[in-house]
Amino acid sequence: MATRETQIFVGQILEEEVTLTLDELSGACAVSRERIVELVEHGLLEPQAGADQRLGGQALRRARIALRLQRDLGVNAEGASLVVDLLERIDLLEARLRSRR
């Protein structure tokens, strides 16, 4: 470990500089590819145009929240997708509210 501590890691901003394939996203979420495809089919994740269906980096956060909701609360993919959309809307509205104060 001592050698590692002197090394400086340079990463990328996921949401701005990274796109993920369906397989990379399923790996990052530790679920099967089918579970990710299901979220795409429900419109929670929107792949970019192109044959390999790459997803923007913000898909990781959306997918992870949706999968946690499915696991912890027993909602299905459709319900989880709705919740994620609504949560983002709440975030947006709260940010607007704060900026008006």
Next chain:
Amino acid sequence: MQFKDYYAIMGVPREATAEQIKQAYRKLARKYHPDVSKEAGAEQRFKEVGEAYEVLRDPQKRAAYDQLGKGPQPGEEFRPPPDWGSGFEFRGASAGDQGFAFEGDPSEFFETLFGRAGFGAAGTRAHHGHGAARDRGEDHHARVTIDLDAALEGATRALTLRVPAVDEEGRPHLRDRTLNVRIPKGIQAGQHIRLAGQGSQPGGAGKPGDLYLEVQFAPHRLYRPEGRDLLLDLPVAPWEAALGATVTVPTPAGAVELKIPADSRGGTRLRLKGRGMPADPPGDLYATLQIALPPADSQSAREAYRALAAAIAFDPRAGFGG
């Protein structure tokens, strides 16, 4: 060790039916789910509720737990009875696959009674990728709190992560790992830094997984970040707000002169375009005027206030009506 009253945590009577327990769990899980709730301590509550449900949903564990009675008197230490667990078959057997499993550790109380392996499917399901993920190592996720200055400057910070590891005897535990990470300039709260290849190394010749760091900011002395924008409270003297002034304002890229228009009110927001987070495109900096009242702590200050009162017919409570 602290005794946990799982019935009290779930808010159900000791004679509650399995159906009532399930309903109570669902309600509380929705209420305290860390992705949904903004309440402080929601995550802790969610874990407690999850642990309580893990015991009460399983007839074997529940029966064994019920034998403990209501626990010791408040303040007394709890110790499991010597014959604890005899006749029950929950050790090592997971409660099945449906429902609940969360990331994190059970309480000491739970672990003493039921062992770590009895803790739902956590640690097994969460850590085994399927299909495509199998030929490469697991990806790791961690949340890190950094100072805003690191993101404003693009500085390097030593981040300590707690990562799951397995000891020589195969027992899982958490290990501290310190990484020096260049914080990407302009990264915003809630965004992730991806460090390729810094996840788990798979057994065999597979590719290592990636490490994702979700960024949060510690409170900053001056700025409050809102996405790309920065908010700054700008104290001004009453005469600066009333007469207008040019004041020096700190911004991440260096101090600038800001013109305060005459007759400004407290709470007015002035925008400094492009002076927020140094992202691409850069955010804006919003300075909110805070009118600071000079203390009337000297003879001359008191006289100045009296002169002001005499000079201006001003009723700050005019809006209250008569």
